[in-house]
Amino acid sequence: MAEESLTARQQREIDYHRDYAASKASEKLKPVNFDVVEDEKRRPHNAFWSTYDLLLAHDLKGGRALVPGCGFGEDAIRLARLGADVEAFDISPDIIDVARRRCAEFGYQNVSLGVMPCEALAFPDNSFDLVYFIDILHHVDIPKTMAEVVRVLKPGGRIIGNELYTHSFMQKRIRESWLVDKALYGAMKKFIYGDDKPYITEDEHKIDENEFAHVENACERFQARWFNAFVGRLAPDRLPLVAEIDRFGMSLLGDNGRFAAGRVVFEGVVGKA
C-alpha cells in the first residue's frame, strides 16, 4: 500500500492503531475463543451472537469469505474454523502483524492476511461468496467501500454484518445535547465502557440512517435486526438481563427499532448489474 495514496483519515487510522496494536499485543497473542460458533446455547439478545446466528444458517465449507478491517483476526479465524477459505485485511500493518503472529503461533489455517484499505481492494471482480463486517463501517468511506464490496462479491454474494449505528435524530437531539454530552457522558463512560479511555479513534462515529442506506441499497434482498437502545448508552454490555430486556423492547418495535437502536445486525444479497 503506497503511503502517498492514503487519505488523511486513513493515515490517522494507521497512526492511531500503531500504539493500540502494541498495547494489545500480549492480550491478543492468545488462542481465539470459539464459543460463539460452537455453543449450542445461543444468546439472541446479544448483537455479536446474533450476527454469528446469521452466519451459522449457511454452509461456509469451500466458500470464499472476505473480512474487511479484520483487526486482530478473531472473526477471520472463526470463519475459517467453519470451513471458509478466508481473506482478511486491515489498514493497520501493526494490527496485521499481531494477527499473523497469532495465526502462526496457534496454527490457524485457511486465513490469508493482508494490509489494504476497504476503499481500494486488491482483489479481482467476482471473487467472494461472503463479506463479513464487524465494527468497521464507522471507520471508512462507506460509499467507496460498498462499491468495492459489490465489485468483489460474486453474483448472489452475501454480506453479513454488525455495526455501531445511531439514527441522526438520536445523535443530534439526545447524544449531542448539553445534558448528555457535558453532564452524563463524562460521569457514565467508565461504568459503560469499563475504561476512562474508550477505544474510539478521532474520525469514527456511529453510522446513521443515511450512511446505512448505502449498505441497504447495495442489496436486492436485505434484512436488519436492531439492538441496543440502552446497552452501550446507559448500561454496559456485561449485564445480560438488561440486554435481554433491551432486545425484547427492540423486537417489539420491529423495523421502527432503527430510530432507537445503537447497533444493527444485517444480512443482504448484493444486486449486481
Ligand SMILES: C[S@@+](CC[C@H](N)C(=O)[O-])C[C@H]1O[C@@H](n2cnc3c(N)ncnc32)[C@H](O)[C@@H]1O
Ligand atoms: C473497531 S476495529 C474492528 C476490528 C475487527 N473487525 C473486530 O471486530 O475486532 C476497526 C478496525 O478497522 C481498521 N480500519 C480503519 N480504517 C480502515 C480502512 N479504511 N480500511 C481497512 N481497515 C480500516 C482499524 O485498523 C481497526 O483494526
